[in-house]
Amino acid sequence: MGWKRVALIVLAAVGLSGCQALQKVDQGLYQVAESVSERDRVTGQRTLSMADRSAQIANGNAYIEQLIAAEKKAGRPVNAAVDKQQYQRLVRVFDRVHQISHLKDERWQPLLIRRDSFNAFTTGGTYIVVHSELMDTLKDDAELAAVIGHEIAHTVANHVYERQTHAQVSALAGSNSVSRSGYQAAFTHESEREADRIGILYSALSGYDPMAASRIWQRKYTAEGNARALFHHDHPVNAERYQEAQAVGQKVMPYYQKNRINPNAQALLDNNVLWRKNNAEAAAGEGGGVSALLTTALGAYVQHQGAKQEELRQRQQAHFVKSVEAGLKLESSRKASAQKLETRWRYAVRGPVLKNLVMGLYFKRDNKVERYVDHVPGYIKPGQVFAARFELPQGVTVDDLQRYDARFYLDDVEPAR
Known part of the structure; x- marks a missing residue:
């Protein structure tokens, strides 16, 4: 007022x-x-x-x-x-x-x-x-x-x-x-x-x-x-x-x-x-x-x-991203190559169809936080499984991620209108 x-x-x-x-x-x-x-x-x-x-x-x-x-x-x-x-x-x-x-x-x-x-x-x-x-x-x-x-x-x-x-x-x-x-x-x-x-x-x-x-x-x-x-x-x-x-x-x-x-x-x-x-x-x-x-x-x-x-x-928007992130379940992860990690996720809640979903991976190396993302193409429906793949930088291998305490996060997503 x-x-x-x-x-x-x-x-x-x-x-x-x-x-x-x-x-x-x-x-x-x-x-x-x-x-x-x-x-x-x-x-x-x-x-x-x-x-x-x-x-x-x-x-x-x-x-x-x-x-x-x-x-x-x-x-x-x-x-x-x-x-x-x-x-x-x-x-x-x-x-x-x-x-x-x-x-x-x-x-x-x-x-x-x-x-x-x-x-x-x-x-x-x-x-x-x-x-x-x-x-x-x-x-x-x-x-x-x-x-x-x-x-x-x-x-x-x-x-x-x-x-x-x-x-x-x-x-x-x-x-x-x-x-x-x-x-x-x-x-x-x-x-x-x-x-x-x-x-x-x-x-x-x-x-x-x-x-x-x-x-x-x-x-x-x-x-x-x-x-x-x-x-x-x-x-x-x-x-x-x-x-x-x-x-x-x-x-x-x-x-x-x-x-x-x-x-x-x-x-x-x-x-x-x-x-x-x-x-x-x-x-x-x-x-x-x-x-x-x-x-x-x-x-x-x-x-x-x-x-x-x-x-x-x-x-x-932050509330929406958090709500979607809470419903994402990691189904599996595997080493596709020494520096490539492939993960599979399930959108495991009832909610809107998603688009422009970006998954992130972060870890701390040499006292600096490093973030890497994968843009997931297409639309994702409730219950659907999708893949996110991360190319790691030089000097970091998939085997190093546990040592760096690597973590996944949902960077951003939008509801399909």
């Missing part, structure tokens, strides 16, 4: 301002709106943020500068010292994507650090940090461009400070949702989806194949599955991510000119197949205060409801 109360207060202010026509009241309301919101660079709508751009840059860059200092103190290389060719490649791809972004007038710096993880991130300032394993994994420049566009988009859409301000305002509004880890994950999940969409548009406008993002997540899904059965997730799972990236890529494909920045890029940032930017806002004292506060409150309420719906969707 918290966000509804906020909206009602704003609506009351609208009535007061309209009745009394007080210019100063409207100016005051505009100042209030400015203190807790900003105009979204993508859509033009008001979004929550208690930090202006200068504060965002100062705070975000301070964190990265501490990271750089820590890397140097520990004797770890950065940028060209990590890998000269990969750093030059990173700068080259970054420059082209940044050139058509909403923040093209800011001076940004890509930072390459040595990490054995597939990751890149921004902190709301003017740095983008990329891990060396991601550079080594993504051989295609278009795929690297998709990741870079996604990270720039997080700052463009102000996701870091939007999330912080939303949490603070939600607490003041009496909402209990923000205290739930599932809600927090769902809120971030929706920000990740938005960053994906913006990043794919950036790819197309900067002359990189907009279908590249979908290829990244399709490979991830094939190799890793979704791994979402037992917990809330703050990123779209691999299958959802590649499907949505594919759909967005197809939509923006007409803007793609191979290896060439679209000459209409700046106009297309405001008006494209994904959104149409609203640049109209009344001035303070002329209804702008009422409008800014109202759109801020209502926009935050819609965002709040969207996160709650995503939280519920994730909870329902």
